Amino acid sequence: MKPRKFHDFAFMLHRYIGFAVGLPIVFISLTGSLLVFKPEIEQLLIAQNFGHIQPQPQMVSIDAVLATAKSELVNRPELTLNSIRLPSKPSSPYQIDLFDPTDQLTRLFIHPYTGKIMGWMESDSSIERVLLKLHYGLLSGRRGEIIVGIIGLLLFILSITGLILWTGW
Numbered sequence: 001m002k003p004r005k006f007h008d009f010a011f012m013l014h015r016y017i018g019f020a021v022g023l024p025i026v027f028i029s030l031t032g033s034l035l036v037f038k039p040e041i042e043q044l045l046i047a048q049n050f051g052h053i054q055p056q057p058q059m060v061s062i063d064a065v066l067a068t069a070k071s072e073l074v075n076r077p078e079l080t081l082n083s084i085r086l087p088s089k090p091s092s093p094y095q096i097d098l099f100d101p102t103d104q105l106t107r108l109f110i111h112p113y114t115g116k117i118m119g120w121m122e123s124d125s126s127i128e129r130v131l132l133k134l135h136y137g138l139l140s141g142r143r144g145e146i147i148v149g150i151i152g153l154l155l156f157i158l159s160i161t162g163l164i165l166w167t168g169w
Contacts, residue, residue: 007164017157024148024151025155035131041127041128045127050093053093053111054113059112060113065084069110079098079099080098080100081098083097085097093112096109107120
C-alpha cells in the first residue's frame with residue numbers, strides 16, 4: 001500500500017472508530033469518575049438516610065455489634081452474615097454485609113457508640129450498584145461487558161492510528 005493511501009485509510013479508520021466509541025466512552029468515564037468518589041458518596045448517603053453520628057470517647061466492642069446483628073437476623077432468617085466493616089471515620093457506622101439466597105447484598109448499619117441499629121439498606125437499589133453496572137456493562141449485563149471490552153480494543157486501535165497520523169514524527 002502506498003504511503004498516501006495508507007495515511008488516508010488510517011485517517012478514515014481513526015475518524016469512524018472515534019465516532020463509534022465517543023458516546024460510550026463518555027458514560028464509562030463519567031461513571032468511573034463517580035466511582036472514584038464512592039466512599040465519600042456512600043458516607044453522604046448513609047448520613048442522609050440514617051442521620052449524622054457525633055463522635056464520642058468510647059465505641060462499642062465488635063462483639064456487641066456482632067451480637068446485635070445476630071439478634072436482628074432472627075427476624076430475617078433468609079439473610080446470612082458475610083462481613084463486618086469497621087467505621088472508617090469516627091462519624092461512620094459499623095456496616096454488616098448480609099446476603100440472601102439469591103446473593104443480593106443487604107447492609108445493616110449499627111451506631112458505633114450506642115450499638116443500636118440505625119437502619120437497613122438494600123444494596124442492589126443503591127446508586128453505587130447502578131454506577132457499577134453502567135460502568136462495567138452499560139446496564140446490559142454480560143452483553144454490555146463484551147461491548148465494553150470491544151470498545152477497549154477499538155480504543156487501542158484508535159491510539160495506534162493516532163500515532164500513525166501524528167505529524168510530529
